[in-house]
Amino acid sequence: MTTTSAVRETEHEISVAAPAERVYALIADVEGWPEVFPPTVHAECVERDGDAEVIRLWATANGTAKTWTSRRRHDPERMSVSFRQERSQHPVGGMGGQWVVEPVSDSECRVRLLHDFFAASDDPADLEWISRAVDRNSESELRALRTSAEPTGSDRLITFDDTVSVDGSAKDVYDFLNEAQLWSERLPHVARVSLEEETPGLQILEMDTTTKDGRVHTTRSVRVCRPFTSIVYKQIVLPALMTLHTGRWLIEERDGGGVTVTSRHTVRINTARITEVLGEDADLATAQEFVRKALSGNSLATLGLAKAYAERDDGRRAAS
Structure with missing residues (x-):
């Protein structure tokens, strides 16, 4: 006591x-x-x-x-x-x-x-x-x-979404996104993954992801998982170009069946490392566009595979 x-x-x-x-x-x-x-x-x-x-x-x-x-x-x-x-x-x-x-x-x-x-x-x-x-x-x-x-002279915070429609269940989409320990088998841009979940619904996810130019980035995120509606996360180990990266996967039921799935990112650029990573001619706008394309590319790839997983499972059940 x-x-x-x-x-x-x-x-x-x-x-x-x-x-x-x-x-x-x-x-x-x-x-x-x-x-x-x-x-x-x-x-x-x-x-x-x-x-x-x-x-x-x-x-x-x-x-x-x-x-x-x-x-x-x-x-x-x-x-x-x-x-x-x-x-x-x-x-x-x-x-x-x-x-x-x-x-x-x-x-x-x-x-x-x-x-x-x-x-x-x-x-x-x-x-x-x-x-x-x-x-x-x-x-x-x-x-x-x-x-x-304190005023900094420029707002380095950007937010953007990517959305797909899925003719399947919210549970199947959520399962695909929640079971991140399987992502190295399911997602081509994920080379290595480690998932810890001591408290149900509270995960620590570490990944090595490969970019189109072959570079490998290690990230570590904490994820708050809410069946079967959302996964909110924040990276606590970030790539060099970012000082902040939060995001969420949102799963919303559609009228008439199926779901809409959105990947949302909020990012703050690390202005001190722009030229180091992207070259002497790069500026804030260049870095923001580079990060947006990289994150959207990975998100859309994940959303596409989640869609295929949910629609395939839905089709299998319908045929059984």
Whole structure:
């Protein structure tokens, strides 16, 4: 049984060259967190009542994938958001804290991130594991918050979709996309694949993919899988040209039968490596188009094979 003496408190802070209102808005908008905070894979508001809300987060911690539910309360006047986990995941026994945005001037503010937490067991190693995760994630999140809030001169975020219609069932399409451990056998552009799934529906997927020019890229993603409607993912090991890549597979029932399947990508280009990867003449637009074509090409290949798999299985059942 954990006692109050085992509760640990931490505080991290950072200065941001941006108006406090802008920074507070990024903290308050939890559904935008995957594009702001590196550890956050997916975030949803489950319920909202005035300034109170229940959110569910999927994130990485010390290299592992975790999910939990928290209750948050917004205080726009103080520009603070308090939070308390309702359902923590081992080894965390309980955790809460607060974001506080303090204006320094019209164009600068200080952000403090406070945590209090205890372990689910009396093992000191568990408390140390949580402390390392809180330190690492807090520092990463504050740096990322500053990067997102401060003006950069160009918006490097792009989003694009690819969609196919499938005369088959949502389950068959979902199974094809969910069973990524089989992709090296099913997808010609996947040379190697490794899939971990300690928590049902929460996967860590590592792949070696081959481009048309023969280059091999290793990526590692965390995936949140929802039968039979969606798979949301975020790459935590990225190719050189990207600093952010989130995506989702969306499966939607069609009136009259069949499904529509969409692959959606959101990408931020790593401007510091454009010329290194694409040559001296390349610019941001060149890199965005290169990445869009590469990702769309792989997505359309996967969608085409998922379509063939679902329609073939549907046909087999109809003939049996």
